[in-house]
Amino acid sequence: MDEKTEEKVRARNVRRIVKAAIAVFSRKGFDGTRIAEIAATAGLPKANIYYYFSSKEEIYSAIITQLIAGWDDALSHIRPDREPEEALSAYIRAKLDYSRRHPEESRLFAGEIIQGARFLTRRDRAHMRSTTEKYVPIVDGWIRDGRVQAVSPHHLFIMLWSMTQFYADFELLAADALGRKKLKAEDFEEAADTITRTILDGLLTPSH
Amino acid sequence: MDEKTEEKVRARNVRRIVKAAIAVFSRKGFDGTRIAEIAATAGLPKANIYYYFSSKEEIYSAIITQLIAGWDDALSHIRPDREPEEALSAYIRAKLDYSRRHPEESRLFAGEIIQGARFLTRRDRAHMRSTTEKYVPIVDGWIRDGRVQAVSPHHLFIMLWSMTQFYADFELLAADALGRKKLKAEDFEEAADTITRTILDGLLTPSH
DNA sequence: ACCTTTTCTGACCAAAAGGTCAATTTATGT
DNA sequence: ACATAAATTGACCTTTTGGTCAGAAAAGGT
Numbered sequence: 001m002d003e004k005t006e007e008k009v010r011a012r013n014v015r016r017i018v019k020a021a022i023a024v025f026s027r028k029g030f031d032g033t034r035i036a037e038i039a040a041t042a043g044l045p046k047a048n049i050y051y052y053f054s055s056k057e058e059i060y061s062a063i064i065t066q067l068i069a070g071w072d073d074a075l076s077h078i079r080p081d082r083e084p085e086e087a088l089s090a091y092i093r094a095k096l097d098y099s100r101r102h103p104e105e106s107r108l109f110a111g112e113i114i115q116g117a118r119f120l121t122r123r124d125r126a127h128m129r130s131t132t133e134k135y136v137p138i139v140d141g142w143i144r145d146g147r148v149q150a151v152s153p154h155h156l157f158i159m160l161w162s163m164t165q166f167y168a169d170f171e172l173l174a175a176d177a178l179g180r181k182k183l184k185a186e187d188f189e190e191a192a193d194t195i196t197r198t199i200l201d202g203l204l205t206p207s208h
Numbered sequence: 209m210d211e212k213t214e215e216k217v218r219a220r221n222v223r224r225i226v227k228a229a230i231a232v233f234s235r236k237g238f239d240g241t242r243i244a245e246i247a248a249t250a251g252l253p254k255a256n257i258y259y260y261f262s263s264k265e266e267i268y269s270a271i272i273t274q275l276i277a278g279w280d281d282a283l284s285h286i287r288p289d290r291e292p293e294e295a296l297s298a299y300i301r302a303k304l305d306y307s308r309r310h311p312e313e314s315r316l317f318a319g320e321i322i323q324g325a326r327f328l329t330r331r332d333r334a335h336m337r338s339t340t341e342k343y344v345p346i347v348d349g350w351i352r353d354g355r356v357q358a359v360s361p362h363h364l365f366i367m368l369w370s371m372t373q374f375y376a377d378f379e380l381l382a383a384d385a386l387g388r389k390k391l392k393a394e395d396f397e398e399a400a401d402t403i404t405r406t407i408l409d410g411l412l413t414p415s416h
Numbered sequence: 417a418c419c420t421t422t423t424c425t426g427a428c429c430a431a432a433a434g435g436t437c438a439a440t441t442t443a444t445g446t
Numbered sequence: 447a448c449a450t451a452a453a454t455t456g457a458c459c460t461t462t463t464g465g466t467c468a469g470a471a472a473a474g475g476t
Contacts, residue, residue, distance in 0.1 A: 158399070
């Protein structure tokens with residue numbers, strides 16, 4: 001093995017292929033993606049792709065599952081058993097930050113959902129569902145304690161999710177609206193501020 | 209002509225084809241769509257499609273342009289030179305209502321943007337841009353008059369757009385989150401209420 | 417009735433794309 | 447050094463697909 005890295009050949013190539021696949025799938029969608037293009041991007045001959053993956057769908061599904069796990073990691077450090085103000089503000093920032101740093105994965109996933117989640121497994125869906133449900137009682141608790149207005153936690157999460165995703169998934173529209181060619185880090189900053197301020201002001205009960 | 213309708217054959221078939229194409233494109237995306245499937249959905253032989261349209265791209269582009277015009281119509285009756293409360297609340301409801309009634313077009317457009325707006329013409333983009341810009345000074349005026357908090361109008365529009373689109377574009381996620389199989393009209397109602405209340409409470413200055 | 421224009425459609429084609437395979441090369445353990 | 451397993455790859459196959467076309471059938475006008 002004359003490679004510098006100690007990494008096993010298999011692991012390295014799988015990683016290369018997945019990375020290339022994310023780039024292509026996110027730009028072209030599942031149907032628009034050509035295995036030949038993934039191969040070219042990864043710098044491998046097409047047949048070699050099929051040595052590691054048995055089909056286009058297998059690559060795609062692997063990416064989706066890995067991506068959902070990534071979201072968990074990104075959000076797991078958020079401890080919502082804190083002040084609603086802090087917890088929500090941290091959530092918004094973390095989510096927006098994740099969208100900014102992983103726009104390709106974000107778009108890939110968005111495309112998958114828009115087209116009916118053809119390859120999203122039952123397990124993946126259940127996993128997402130249960131993650132949401134974990135946070136619902138916390139918000140309900142805040143409402144019971146009179147710390148936040150009585151809103152549907154589910155709709156609240158949908159609102160937060162939609163706004164934070166938008167800047168990555170529809171970057172093109174957001175950039176157009178802001179008169180930019182491409183979004184900058186400061187645009188994400190301003191987005192976080194605006195969302196946080198508006199939502200929190202609207203949500204927190206006057207007494208706080 | 210032994211058809212009952214007075215409609216010209218050409219107009220009728222073009223309409224049929226476009227309708228079928230919207231259904232298929234929205235589910236499969238541009239690359240995933242097969243002309244044969246559009247033909248089958250429209251109840252016409254494939255070759256007949258090519259009598260009316262010269263390529264797949266032509267059908268697709270026609271739909272996109274028509275769709276953007278539709279948005280204008282849906283939103284033109286909103287007169288934002290009213291109270292911010294009324295204007296924004298009407299905007300949210302109209303936009304959400306449009307999303308609910310035209311989910312296919314909505315998703316078709318979302319897919320197009322996510323994949324880099326490959327077929328969105330310069331004119332279409334400019335048109336969208338200028339529509340946004342038309343509303344910016346109004347919000348700025350509200351801020352100057354101290355009626356709403358000082359927020360970036362652009363980010364505000366992005367927030368409104370993202371939330372109202374979400375229920376159509378990512379209906380699957382929203383339905384999962386709400387524990388439904390498919391969104392009902394009442395879910396859209398509740399969404400409108402939640403969004404309106406939260407955003408307005410956060411936006412309006414305390415004195416109002 | 418006759419001519420012109422529009423519409424219709426089965427058959428066909430070339431290119432593209434997912435996937436296969438057998439033969440070869442490279443790594444690994446002993 | 448040798449044997450076995452892992453990795454590589456060009457050539458190839460099959461199916462799919464966007465698009466074409468020539469001739470037939472309706473429609474429309476006079």
